[in-house]
Amino acid sequence: MDAIVKNFPVPAGADSRPTQKEAEDAVRVLLRWAGDDPTREGLLDTPARVAKSYKELFSGYDLAPEDVLGRTFDEVGGYDDIVLVKDIPFFSHCEHHMVPIIGKAHVAYLPNGRVLGLSKIARVVEIYGRRLQTQETMTAQIAKAIDETLQPRGVAVMIEAEHMCMAMRGVQKQGSTTLTTTFTGAFKTEPAEQARFMTMLRGFK
Numbered sequence: 157m158d159a160i161v162k163n164f165p166v167p168a169g170a171d172s173r174p175t176q177k178e179a180e181d182a183v184r185v186l187l188r189w190a191g192d193d194p195t196r197e198g199l200l201d202t203p204a205r206v207a208k209s210y211k212e213l214f215s216g217y218d219l220a221p222e223d224v225l226g227r228t229f230d231e232v233g234g235y236d237d238i239v240l241v242k243d244i245p246f247f248s249h250c251e252h253h254m255v256p257i258i259g260k261a262h263v264a265y266l267p268n269g270r271v272l273g274l275s276k277i278a279r280v281v282e283i284y285g286r287r288l289q290t291q292e293t294m295t296a297q298i299a300k301a302i303d304e305t306l307q308p309r310g311v312a313v314m315i316e317a318e319h320m321c322m323a324m325r326g327v328q329k330q331g332s333t334t335l336t337t338t339f340t341g342a343f344k345t346e347p348a349e350q351a352r353f354m355t356m357l358r359g360f361k
């Protein structure tokens with residue numbers, strides 16, 4: 157609950173999580189809305205499964221990036237060049253339609269004496285991915301979390317993703333990719349650093 161309050165200063169919501177029973181009732185309503193019969197045998201356990209699945213798909217609301225990024229290492233032999241973790245796969249859900257966003261995140265930073273455990277970068281992507289999102293917000297949030305906790309010389313985040321709300325419904329364009337970037341510090345102020353990030357990203361496929 158602390159993590160929810162810290163990241164989402166929205167009192168209505170944080171304090172008013174429905175009960176499991178309320179969540180299951182809501183799924184039954186949506187099943188009827190879709191045109192099916194929640195009392196038929198095949199759907200009897202579905203509300204409980206959906207509630208359980210939501211716990212997993214939206215587990216990012218219960219986690220705080222600061223907790224994950226707290227552990228850093230400073231014995232790196234003077235290494236101060238780009239650290240890039242690319243092709244971090246993620247699934248998120250768009251906040252407009254609650255259908256999947258499927259993509260990859262590429263995250264780089266320029267250390268300032270301290271480095272992060274590499275897995276922690278992927279964990280931050282997970283935390284923000286497992287919330288309702290827009291791609292722009294998620295990109296900015298990952299960059300901000302690393303920038304504020306690690307205070308590196310710069311952070312670069314690129315996300316490439318396909319939005320199922322554009323593929324399965326609505327405009328129905330399958331296979332289009334949306335790219336978003338956020339740069340901080342030297343990646344923002346020095347075009348050469350930004351260019352190096354792009355080269356590392358695209359150069360070794």
Ligand SMILES: Nc1nc2c(ncn2[C@@H]2O[C@H](COP(=O)(O)OP(=O)(O)OP(=O)(O)O)[C@@H](O)[C@H]2O)c(=O)[nH]1
Pocket residue numbers: 250251252289290291292319321322325326327
């Ligand atoms: N900027 C941005 N837009 C998104 C993202 N995910 C979904 N969208 C868009 O959110 C918009 C919502 O538009 P609305 O007109 O309010 O909703 P809609 O009638 O369902 O729109 P259509 O998808 O065009 O049918 C759509 O254009 C989606 O493509 C995202 O991550 N970032």
Ligand SMILES: [Zn+2]
Pocket residue numbers: 250251252253254255319321322
């Ligand atoms: Zn959408």
